[in-house]
Each structure stands twice: as structure tokens, then as C-alpha cells.
Amino acid sequence: MNEAILIAILVTVVGAATPILLAGLGELVVEKAGVLNLGVEGMMLVGAVTGFAVTTMTGATFIGIVAAGLAGAGASMIFGFLTLTLTANQVATGLALTIFGVGLSSLIGAGFVGQTVTVLGPLFPPALAEHEHLRILFGYDPVVYFSFAMTLVVAWFLRRTRAGLILRAVGENDASAHSIGYSVIGVRYMAVAFGGAMAGIGGCYYSLFLTPMWAERLTAGRGWIALALVVFAAWKPMRLLAGAYLFGVVMTLELHAKAAGFEYVPPEFLAAMPYLATIVVLALISLRKSVGAQAPACLGKPFKPST
């Protein structure tokens, strides 16, 4: 395998890792606040179709990405209202959000099937972005760098800021956080909105950069992989980054195998690999006893302040 192919593979790994990293970061913050939103897949689809629709209408990818984030946040507010204000079951509501997202995105997207958009080029000037070797570092679109920046921002926010401390307190012990005067529900609403926006942006990465087009169920279960990634990362942003790239490798195995001239394994098996790998990884990390202890203590439990 020569160097050019190796670099090409690396680029595809970055492409596969970026959307699940973005969606995973959003869900990590949501879960740190004590909320389990299983609607990631649905919010990603809503973001994917909105980003695509807005980009084809305005011709500006940047506006499309912002719209995708807003759409994801908007979808997450349905979940927020049901689970936070009306204290509905989080598991059931998250599932409903995913089913809703599949339906809504297909409905909106019906008029956009078959259209295409111009993919936004690399962030850096061609001298760097198209350089034979330097493109490993500089050859990516702005969203990739945004995902790295957000990893650092989330890590810093959760560990170093007062607001991050409050958010973690709400997720670890909602009753205490409430009794010392913090708005548990308010904090959770903001976390859920952030999670929705990140899932929306992650989703539009498929329709605006990777494919780039709209098709029903475009995200193909990647939202669920993002959810598994949060468990895998033990709710730590830097480990989430590592996990996303590990899964990026697994998700592009099909391409790697073709590049290596490896034709004996059926393509369906390689397509099933990311899902099988998720199961194996979840099983392996559960062998370590401490994993359960790392989950936010109030994860998935509804909070109803007694006034």
C-alpha cells in the first residue's frame, strides 16, 4: 500500500469520525446534566435534511450548517418539554423523537431527493490543504476543525468553569442542586438544546460533506453509535475524541479492504462491522468494574421539584 492511499484512507477516517464526534459531544453534555436523550438519530436526520434544504435554497453551506444546528435544537425541545416539564419517561420519549425524526426528515426531504450541493472545500489555502503531506493536517473542511475545537471547549467547560460545575451537580445530585438554588430544569433544558444543536450539525455533515445529497435514513444508525460512544468514553470528552476516531477506522473498513485488494470477506459483513464492534466494545468496557460508577448518578431520572 503506498503513501497516497494511506493518506486517502486517513482522510476518510476523519470524515467518518467527525459526525459521531459532534453528536457524541452533544449527548455527553446532555447526559452529564442527568438526561438520557435517545433521540440522537432523529435529531441528526432533522439536521441533515434541514442543512441540505437550506444550503440548496441559499447556496451557502455555512447558513445550511447553522440551520441544521437550529433544527436539531428545535427537535430536542420537543423532547425537553415532554421529559423535563411534563416528566415523561426519557427512554420512551427519546425513541419517539427518533421515529419522529425519521418521518419528518423523509417528508421534508421528499422534494430534495436527487439534488446535489457543492461541497465546501478545505479551510486552509491550497498551498497547505493540497500539499502532498501537510494535507494530513490542513486538508479538511471547517467542520472537522470545529469538532476538534468543540471537544476542547466541552472538556474545558465541564472541568474548569463554574457553569460546568453546576451542570455536573445537576446530573449527579438534582435534589441538592435544587436546594441550593440552581434551576435543575433550566440547566437541563440548555443541555438538551446544546445536544440537539450538535446532533443537527453532526447530521448535516452527511448530507453536505460526506454523501453529499439527501436520502431517507441517511445517517443509517450513526446516532445510536454516538450514544454508545458516550458510554465507551466514560463521559469524558477527550476519550470521546479517541473513541470517535477508533470507530471512524471501523466504519471505513469496507474502503480499506477494497484498497488492500481484499475481496474474500462479503461486503455485508464489513458493513455490519461498526454495529458488531459497538456491541463488543460495550461488552469489553463493562468488564471493568468502575464503568457503572462513572455514569452521572441522576441519568435518566425525571426531576419534579416539590414547590
Added chain:
Amino acid sequence: MRLELVKRKQPSRAMLYLTPVFSVLLTMVVGATIFSLLGYDGPGAVWNIFFVPALDPNKWQDLGIKAAPLILIAIGLSVGFRANVWNIGAEGQYVIGGLAGTGVALATWQMEGWWILPLMCLAGVAGGMLYAAIPAFLKTKLNVNEILTSLMLTYVSVQLLYYLMRGPWKDPEGFNFPQSRMFTDSQMLPEIGNTFVHYGVPIAFLVALLAWFILSKTVFGFEIRVVGAAPNAARYGGFNRTRTIWTSLLAAGGLAGFAGILEAAGPYGQMVPQFPTGYGFTAIIVAFLGRLHPVGIMLAAIILAISYVGGEIAQSSIGLPNAASGLFQAMMLFFLLATDILVNYRVRFSGVRSGGAA
């Protein structure tokens, strides 16, 4: 004047049964509004999706055929949901059940005998159970979240289906189409009288009645209810969480697998790559809308079947996109979860004297 929620001393039984009705009605009103805003004929959409199939006797056979797999899968899921076991991979168990039964059909090709069809059904049930045993094992032995594992396995099952259809199980006389051989008469579910309703439909309703009996009249049913409602009490009572997880997942997997082979041996008459149509996910809505109760599930399955058939009608009559019925189905679940709060809380308008004892 503002709305205020006051906790009820006891959950309201009336609200428990009324809220699913509210949610269907709300879905119609809000759905009509949304589709009008999107530029479609909103009231027409609701009329076609919810009323035309129910009012047209020509569509009733179709409703039964669509409701049957939903009933079987939702009954299985309801056992787990009662006990807080979240199997959301019924779609995968349905596919594996269909594949296992198809395996028997292909092995007995050109054979005849009354035993072939029961054997296919057994294989379907066993296939679904085995597939659900994976998340059960991982959950009980390693405490791995069953939500994620059961869902991941759904994607794996679909790839297995594609592989078998493209490769080993492809019909040798099928002009290279990726699908299995047609099942023979000994391998197909017969149709009742001169209808096109296959025997899987009455079987599904019978299974629901049987489940009603088991859940309400046996110790096992009691155990399932207690483990879900009061896990601590259940532990003191000697009811075992591990056993509940296993029985929930095996029941759900077995029934989903059964639904799979009944579909393959009924409406399809062969195995095709388009076999997974989302019944496993829609059945989640059916289970909740039916309040996890077998009788409720039968009613909810008929409503969801109406929305499927109605979606097809609306597509041809007023040009509504295919996705519309899925959106209506999700809205029903949203509104059910939203109105759920009325079971445990009373709405009070503060500033206005509320009637009854406060």
C-alpha cells in the same frame, strides 16, 4: 390565571384509558394543521389516513393483515416494558425469525407434509429468541445496556439478510434477483375461506388473548408487573431481576420471530431484501398506545394498521408523501407521553376555585 399541576393521591384509572384516545384525537387535529401549513390538504390527509380505511369494508382484510405482526411484536415488547427492560431491537428479531423459518423452507423445498409449516414456525420463534438472547446475556452477565445492543443487532440482521439474498439463498431460477425461492404450498400459510387473510391473523389475536390470561391470572404475570412497578418490593418478594430480563427478552424475541415467519410464509411467500419494513419499531408505539395491556394492544394495533393502509390511500388519492403515516404514528406516541402526566397529576387553574376536594 395560570395552569398548575397538582399530584393526585392515586393515579387516575379513567385518565389511564382516556389519554390514548386523547392522543389519537390530538394527532388528528395537530396533524391536519401541520400538513395544511406544509401546503398539503391537511383535513383530507387525516380523513384518508384515519377514516377511509376504517369505513371501507374492502380494506378490513388488509387491516387485519397489517395488525397481526404489530400485535405479536407489541405483546412481546409489553412484557419487557412493564419490567423496565428496553428491547428496541424487535425489528432484528423479526428479521432473524423470518430468516430462520426461510432456512427450513429452503431445506424442505419440494417436500410435502403437514409438519413443514409448524417446523418453520418453530424455527422462526427459536431464531427470534436466540437473537434476543444476545442482549439478555450481555445485560445479565456484563450489565451492558440492552437498548444499544438490541438496536445494533437490528442493523446486523439486515446485513445478514442482504448477504443471504445476494449469495447463498438466492433463487437459482430467479433471473439473478436477490431473493429466495418462492415457498411451495406446504410452506405457505393458507388463506381463510375465500378471503386473502392468512391464518396468521387469527393466531395473532389468539396470542393476545392468551397473553391477557397469563399476565392477569398467573404468578408469572404478577411477577412481571411487580418487578416493573416496585423493583425493591420485588426483590424482597424473592422475584429475581435476572430471570425477569431473560423472560422479557425471550418472550419479545420469540414473538417477534414468530411474526417474522408468519409474514414470510403469509403475505410474502418468500424472503426478499425489502422484508424489514419497520414493524418492530411501530410495535413500540403500539405497546405504549395500548397501555402495555393485551386488549389495548389489539386496539392500538388496529389503529396503527389503519394509519398504514390510510397512508397508502392518501399517497394515491391526494399525493401525500409516503413518510406522512410515520409522522402521524410518531405524533401519537408524543401526545400519549405528553398527556401521560394527567394520570398522576390534576390540572388546576390557580386564581379560579377548583371543584372537588383539594
